[in-house]
Amino acid sequence: MAEQLIKKVDEAIDYVNKADGGAEEKKEEVELLSAKGYKDQTFAKLVTKIDDKKTNESQIPLLGLGTWLSKPGKVAAAVEYALKIGYRHIDAAAIYQNEKEVGAGIKAALDAGIKREDIFITSKLWNTKHAEKDVVPALKKTLADLGLDYIDLYLIHWPLTLKAGDDLFPKTEDGKMDYGRIVPHEETWKGMEECVKLGLTKHIGLSNFTEAQIDNVLKNCTIRPTVLQCEGHPYLAQTALREYCEKNQIVLEAYSPLGNPTRPAGWDHSLKRVFDIEELKKMAEELKVTVADVCIRYQLDRKVVVIPKSVTPSRIKSNFEVWGFKLNKDQIGRIEKLNVNQRYGIPTVVNDEGKRVIRDGGHPFWPWKDTKYGNL
Secondary structure, eight states: OHHHHHHHHHHHHHHHHHHTTOSOOOOOOOOTTOSTTGGGOOEEEEEEEOSSSOEEEEEEESBOEEOTTOOTTTHHHHHHHHHHHTOOEEEOOGGGTOHHHHHHHHHHHHHTTOOGGGOEEEEEEOGGGOSHHHHHHHHHHHHHHHTOSOEEEEEEOOSOOOOSSSOSSOBOTTSSBOOOSOOOHHHHHHHHHHHHHTTSEEEEEEESOOHHHHHHHHHHOSSOOOEEEEEOBTTBOOHHHHHHHHHTTOEEEEEOTTOOTTOOTTSOOOSOOGGGOHHHHHHHHHHTSOHHHHHHHHHHTTTOEEEOBOSOHHHHHHHHOOTTOOOOHHHHHHHHTTOOOOOOSSOEEEOTTSOEEETTTTSTTOSOTTOOOSOO
């Protein structure tokens, strides 16, 4: 009797977990490169001239898997599944604190027959490692965690500096972020260039930098940045930035293409969701696809690299299988009109007056001085 009761309770818990997406999906054998559209996926060319004798060239897949906020215990399986079904691009970062699991997922896929030369791996330098002397050791740690000899792309994650050390979020005695020495970007970039020269990464780039900050890097570099990663979705079209990148032969890459519906606890969750935009719902219905499909395709059809994230196999697969349709100019124009320059993916805090404000807005390298918070 007791055993039957326990069994029924376990079944009820399992049912609830499945209902809210919290359950582990049963791991099944996956047919390699089985996702629809695998052969139709598109790429952008990256060229990094190291010196007069050596140049690195790569094809960066326009669609990749993001790993930010991927829960411990799930990211390895997600990366393994994604690479097995046909993803060729994994986006990681030291600050996500899951690169060992990402590495385990990559290894499992390689062991299953996926070739290293066929996949593209990105990681990022965290804010506490901006001093020139800290850049190479930081990448070497990332490589050790990922279990790789090299990565394809290494980005400076943010233009902001934090106090150097092993504390990822150092704070002052009064509880505010401790920025430490404000390291000039040109100093950090020298360390990034050394990573290329040592063969630790094929290409280097930037993330969350403004046009003025990128100009400063371009003016002082010997190895050019090839990629700029930024937030991008229908509420944040980044049209001017995309044109700037095209002019400077930099590939633009969009994170949070679905509007970052799963922001960290403590961040602003009062902002309207991209998924709730009626125009996108209408367009998805017209095309017989999902709103997520439309958001992903929006970036692809503008030749912007896009990295949606998920740890759920069904969503990982559906996010990839967007190669069966394209948006026309009219549809892209309708989406462009939705732009309100709204950012989701930036840390905020509630100040002493009870008002939500940008946490690092006072940093001298804070990139978006015009960013405000509030309901759309």
